[in-house]
Amino acid sequence: MxxxxxxxxxxxxxxxxxxxxxxxxxxxxxxxxxxxxxxxxxxxxxxxxxxxxxxxxxLDTKRHPLHIAIENWQHDFNIGTVVRTANAFNVAGVHIIGRRRWNRRGAMVTDKYMHVHHHPTVEDFVNWANAESLPILGVDLFPDSVPIETFEFPESCVMVFGQEGPGLSEEIHEAAEATLSIAQYGSTRSINAGSAAGIAMHCWIRQHGAAVR
Structure with a gap:
């Protein structure tokens, strides 16, 4: 101090x-x-x-029709931050793909106020999204990624984030209707996964978020 x-x-x-x-x-x-x-x-x-x-x-009476998913194959410590941000934007649900266990410290207890779901495999997650008629949008740097800054988001969708380092799996990339990239201007190639999730969620909020009263 x-x-x-x-x-x-x-x-x-x-x-x-x-x-x-x-x-x-x-x-x-x-x-x-x-x-x-x-x-x-x-x-x-x-x-x-x-x-x-x-x-x-x-919160359930006014949740946004946006879902957030995170791949968790190597126990990613960014998941808690993503969950906390998802709570701030009051998304409909958070989905953990892969390992069920994740470090909740970064969530700062906000997971108590969220609906957190687990999908053991990408296939299970994709089947759920298809059953709910939710377009899957990946957020990562791929050759076919489009700028998130100009992307027109569907009102109902699920955005998927890869874990720190490897990024999105190829399975999610193939299942996604679009993959979105965040413009960067410095020397590093990638943005921290927790930070990227916050930027992406706010891009959706700017187009479809309910006005704060």
């Missing part, structure tokens, strides 16, 4: 709110423990003191 932070009292700043003051509100969505002890979770203010189940139910 820097001297500036110590002098400003930054380290003493409390996150969230303390115990509810006054008569408790009525309703099944309130969490008695949080009302009594305070709510220090990383949730939006209008969800303070709500149960996890009530928050998920409310």
């Amino acid at each position: 820097t001297t500036e932070h110590r002098e400003s009292g930054w380290e003493d700043r409390e996150v969230g709110v303390g115990p509810w003051q006054g008569d408790w509100p009525e309703g099944d969505h309130w969490d008695p423990t949080l009302l009594a002890e305070g709510d220090r979770r990383n949730v939006a203010d209008h969800y303070r003191y709500w149960t996890v189940e009530a928050i998920v139910a409310d």
Whole structure:
């Protein structure tokens, strides 16, 4: 911690709110423990003191018709970051392709508010997407990739991200209706998978995202 932070009292700043003051509100969505002890979770203010189940139910009424999938063949540590970003954009679901286990630390507990699905193989995932009539869009650098900056996204779709290093598998590349590339201007060839997912999701949000009220 820097001297500036110590002098400003930054380290003493409390996150969230303390115990509810006054008569408790009525309703099944309130969490008695949080009302009594305070709510220090990383949730939006209008969800303070709500149960996890009530928050998920409310999010379900306004989720975007965008799904996010991540290939997980070598236990990619970026998955937690992708899940956290997917929560921020309130996507319909997150899909893990490959290994079921993934490091949840980067998700910062946001996976509790998401619908996370597992597909053991690419074939299983592709069959699910086809059954749901969801176009598969890969995000990676391939010779046939098109610029994401000018791509017209379908309103309902699933974007797939490869793991750090290998990128998307050839199976996903072949199954995708299109693969999208993110313009880069520096010396490195690739963008961190978690960062790329955030950029791609926001590109979709700019075209189809519900206005924030």
